[in-house]
Amino acid sequence: MISGLDHVVVLVEDIKAGPGAYELLLGRSPSWRSDGDGSKTVLFTLDNMSLELMAPAGDTPTADRIREIIGQSGEGLASFCFGVNDIARAYRRLDRVALKPDPVAEVESHDTDSGSTLRWKRTRAATDLTRGVRIFFLELDDERPHSAATSASSILGLDHVVISTGDPERAAALYGARLGLDMALDRSHHDWGQLMFFRCGDLIVEVVKRPVADADPTHDKLWGLSWRVADIDATRARLVAAGIGVSEVRTGRKPGTRVMSVRDGTCGVHTLLLERAAQVPS
Incomplete structure (x- = not known):
């Protein structure tokens, strides 16, 4: 569907x-x-x-x-x-x-x-x-016109959209069984909670239950976006030069990724930038 x-x-x-x-x-x-x-x-x-x-x-x-x-x-x-x-x-x-x-x-x-x-x-x-x-x-009906790049270190596309939940079982039933998205990952960690990844085209719908008290068990929240970049160091340099607050680049949770957080200039959206390691031909 x-x-x-x-x-x-x-x-x-x-x-x-x-x-x-x-x-x-x-x-x-x-x-x-x-x-x-x-x-x-x-x-x-x-x-x-x-x-x-x-x-x-x-x-x-x-x-x-x-x-x-x-x-x-x-x-x-x-x-x-x-x-x-x-x-x-x-x-x-x-x-x-x-x-x-x-x-x-x-x-x-x-x-x-x-x-x-x-x-x-x-x-x-x-x-x-x-x-x-x-x-x-x-x-x-027709394809939308694409946004022209204004920088060599522009964002390529979306990597995942993040949804925060207080009830991962019911959230999994919604996105998996009812909407038909393919679950690619279900993993828990004592520091960052439970993560579920659902494939959606070439990006991921990430559903996360964080280890915090008083999470709403009935209402989820559209929480954040993670954007793909080709060269995270070049993108960071461009954003810093533009006066946008960003974190240092760090190793991502997924093997082969490097990430950084964007602290402002996102209109209230929790935002992460992500670089994937180049695939080496076998």
Whole structure:
């Protein structure tokens, strides 16, 4: 049913400041700008997904709702959307596994710079049945334009999206059994808790239960993003020169990886950058 991760949505207060921050972080220019009913959006499209920044605009119920969410939780991740090849088939599957999908809607967006149009069909599973995480499903008519690199050390794509849970068994049932993602890893460690990796196209949906008290057993949280880079040292140097706070590069938990944390300039999103070791031909 699911072909990959289509996009993630980050709510921002200012549609100019938010994209400016991500132009620096990603080393890429926006690929799409649009005005909707109560919102303005900017897209960055990379090799394997899109990042959508959304800000409130005007005085509409949609704009008020976005402002309310930002007022309660601050800027940050709001939802994500799986790509599907057949929205009607996806709808039937969601209905069969009792996720109560919304009626399929046909949507279009117009790029304010070029005047181009994108069309897609989408549905959304009931949020109370996806453990509080807003999850959409989308069949896109045409490929989105990609974001041009503005640096030789730009971000390549997304490596994984991170979901925090207080009930790993029920979260595993949702992403594995009900949504049909393939579990690639289930591992526990006394320092960092339980990790579950689900394959989604060429990236990973990571579900983690951290060793903290009072975790909500009924509501998960869309927690963070990990981006792929080709040369983490060059990317770090670029970000430091731009005044973005980052950690030192360290060895990742997964063998053959090096990672660093981004401390600011992410609009409230927990962010990690990851470099994979080059594969040596056998």
